[in-house]
Amino acid sequence: MLIGVPREIKVHEYRVGLVPAGVEELVRSSHQVIIETHAGDGSGFSDEDYIQVGAKIVPSASEVYGQAEMIIKVKEPLKTEIQLLRAGQVVFTYFHFAADRQLTEGVRDSKCVAVAYETITDRLGRLPLLTPMSEVAGKMSIQEGAKYLEKPMMGRGILLGGVPGVAPAEVLILGGGVVGTAAAKVAAGLGAHVVIMDVSLDRLRYLDDVMPDNVDTVYSSAYNIRRYLQTADLVVGAVLLPGAKAPALVKREYLRLMKHGAVIVDVAVDQGGCCETTRPTTHSEPTYIVDDVVHYAVANMPGAVGRTSTIALTNATLPYALKLANLGWKKAAQADPGIAEGINMHDGKVTNRPVAETFGMSYQPLAF
Secondary structure: OEEEEOOOOOOOOOOOOOOHHHHHHHHHOOOEEEEEOOOOHHHOOOHHHHHHOOOEEEOOHHHHHHHOOEEEOOOOOOHHHHOOOOOOOEEEEOOOHHHOHHHHHHHHHHOOEEEEHHHOOOOOOOOOOOHHHHHHHHHHHHHHHHHHOOHHHOOOOOOOOOEOOEOOOEEEEEOOOHHHHHHHHHHHHOOOEEEEEEOOHHHHHHHHHHOOOOEEEEEOOHHHHHHHHOOOOEEEEOOOOOOOOOOOOEOHHHHHHOOOOOEEEEHHHHHOOOEOOOOOEOOOOOEEEEOOEEEEOEOOHHHHHHHHHHHHHHHHHHHHHHHHHHHOHHHHHHHOHHHHHHEEEEOOEEOOHHHHHHHOOOEOOOOO
């Protein structure tokens, strides 16, 4: 199979779909790989690094999309990229369709095979291709939240961990999955007092066992969210419904309960955000203020640490890329139900129920 890796064009996106080690494995399996020139620069991989492991460098995205049978990338295709997609072409990337009707309609109409990292599952029902970037985003949420709590950043002027004689910050984390767990570990490690909420009592019991003493677990309800928002200095939105739009747990009117200069970092922004006032931002303009609350809603947080993120992502995606390339998407999906879960669209059909329901589109179960 001829596999193509384009350069990412989303603002301040420094990741790349494959590291050279991943290219080498695909070439060893008798596949051809073409890389758009400078695609790896943001992650510290040169064109020469790719050439040395058997890739061919091409000068433009149009050549990558025009030649490749399968595209491997990181972020959802933007408008200019959607126009390059073609029927039957496999596109293996993060899509997060439920947050963007225009993207959903454009990819559907291209009739490509949309294989979404974020809905592939493993035998235990986990999301193995979302996990590494969720870990990065969870850790970064505290790193960024701590920065925007500083007064020059329009925050409250709070040091996350406090100092002797001064209480630490109060951190509220909505969601106890991979993002929330990673965020809690970092916040607790810096000395903050952390409350982590979830609707799963089993998950809360697990977190209560593994987290340090400065982390408390609380059942997630509208009442409890309102209660703890009143004391929170930093709120992390870490809610995920696979393939579907995130629930708006923090209503607009709840912001009036919060302290002036408190910070919300909504990691769920890729799926629409779990705060009603969330709108996507970029690394160049990461924040905005609503009702004196600082909102950070960068839709590609891991892109800022491109090298770490790219290596972690390829470690997770490569086994699936090899299956898709070796078997073709149909046989790969038949052999691995987890890959079948990742196929959100093909031939103009929406085969992911949450995506179809989000936009009132016709849902068609995957059939071969």
